[in-house]
Amino acid sequence: MTKHATFVSNDAVAAVVVAPAQAGRHFSSFSAPIKGAAARDCKKQAAVALDLAAAGVVTGGSWVESMKASSPRRAAADAEHGEWMMHPSALTWFESALGAADGKQIVMFLDYDGTLSPIVEDPDRAVMSEEMRDAVRGVAKHFPTAIVSGRCRDKVFNFVKLHELYYAGSHGMDIKGPTVQSNNVEASAEAVHFQAGSEFLPVIEEVYRTLTSKMEPIPGAKVEHNKFCLSVHFRCVQEEEWESLNQEVRSVLKEYPDLKLTHGRKVLEIRPSIKWDKGKALEFLIKSLGYAGRSDVFPYTLVMIAPTRTPSRYI
Ligand SMILES: O=P(O)(O)OC[C@H]1O[C@H](O[C@H]2O[C@H](CO)[C@@H](O)[C@H](O)[C@H]2O)[C@H](O)[C@@H](O)[C@@H]1O
Numbered sequence: 001m002t003k004h005a006t007f008v009s010n011d012a013v014a015a016v017v018v019a020p021a022q023a024g025r026h027f028s029s030f031s032a033p034i035k036g037a038a039a040r041d042c043k044k045q046a047a048v049a050l051d052l053a054a055a056g057v058v059t060g061g062s063w064v065e066s067m068k069a070s071s072p073r074r075a076a077a078d079a080e081h082g083e084w085m086m087h088p089s090a091l092t093w094f095e096s097a098l099g100a101a102d103g104k105q106i107v108m109f110l111d112y113d114g115t116l117s118p119i120v121e122d123p124d125r126a127v128m129s130e131e132m133r134d135a136v137r138g139v140a141k142h143f144p145t146a147i148v149s150g151r152c153r154d155k156v157f158n159f160v161k162l163h164e165l166y167y168a169g170s171h172g173m174d175i176k177g178p179t180v181q182s183n184n185v186e187a188s189a190e191a192v193h194f195q196a197g198s199e200f201l202p203v204i205e206e207v208y209r210t211l212t213s214k215m216e217p218i219p220g221a222k223v224e225h226n227k228f229c230l231s232v233h234f235r236c237v238q239e240e241e242w243e244s245l246n247q248e249v250r251s252v253l254k255e256y257p258d259l260k261l262t263h264g265r266k267v268l269e270i271r272p273s274i275k276w277d278k279g280k281a282l283e284f285l286i287k288s289l290g291y292a293g294r295s296d297v298f299p300y301t302l303v304m305i306a307p308t309r310t311p312s313r314y315i
Pocket residue numbers: 052053111112113114118119120121122123124126148149150151224226230231233235264265266267269
């Protein structure tokens with residue numbers, strides 16, 4: 001069991017609150033107590049807010065249309081980056097979380113790409129600023145804090161470098177608790193270690209090799225190995241090539257019916273067709289923290305919404 005800074009609720013009403021994004025910024029948050037119907041709402045919200053790839057699936061139309069829709073053009077991307085730079089301080093997060101939580105115990109869930117780091121062309125260079133690291137460190141002093149990402153867990157850790165956080169990589173399929181005792185963790189959080197879909201590791205490796213060679217002739221295409229899943233990046237690929245890239249990826253996947261294809265921001269994502277996603281990871285972490293079934297717990301989730309998009313399409 002853990003002990004965190006507690007802001008105990010006077011209001012046990014199980015309502016889901018969607019906090020509005022701050023003006024001029026694209027950070028959005030939602031929080032929900034997690035009991036009964038609220039737990040289901042929370043799960044739904046988590047799936048919507050965290051599973052960016054799933055959002056890609058529901059956009060309808062052809063894949064290439066969806067790929068275009070999820071990819072702001074240069075000016076928009078520059079504006080997005082400029083606005084991203086106005087990221088909030090720990091104090092802003094702290095105040096905003098406290099306000100939304102209405103006295104409940106907060107658990108903070110943060111996305112990495114586009115939230116803690118700016119969107120950049122080379123995914124290996126999506127570094128986090130010292131200022132942002134300080135902000136996350138500050139928040140984690142007060143609330144149990146997890147980073148939930150589509151990326152491989154080790155890679156996210158190497159960017160963030162904060163031992164006191166929980167990390168859920170590979171779209172939530174690979175979860176690990178803090179490796180140091182933080183102020184607000186009483187029990188051995190090291191014990192938190194969970195992996196879903198390990199049986200897919202060999203097949204993911206095989207598909208990685210195949211896709212890497214198929215993408216070789218497409219200038220700018222890059223396959224990223226995220227351990228339990230793969231990402232095929234097309235941010236640096238000429239738009240005229242997107243259709244053939246898409247076709248190549250789909251033709252490879254035809255041989256692997258147990259894998260599914262979704263997409264995010266200028267990226268196609270390949271992952272096991274299992275009933276596990278970022279929403280499940282969120283639930284798992286809440287349970288690991290000893291908060292399952294409690295109505296006074298407030299999962300506070302911070303993701304970045306691409307400008308000009310509605311929340312259901314922030315991909
Ligand atoms: O589900 P997420 O945690 O948001 O992960 C989605 C993808 O994030 C990363 O790619 C994105 O950021 C890159 C660096 O800024 C950018 O180059 C790319 O275009 C974006 O899609 C990550 O590299 C991917 O593996 C994730 O699938």
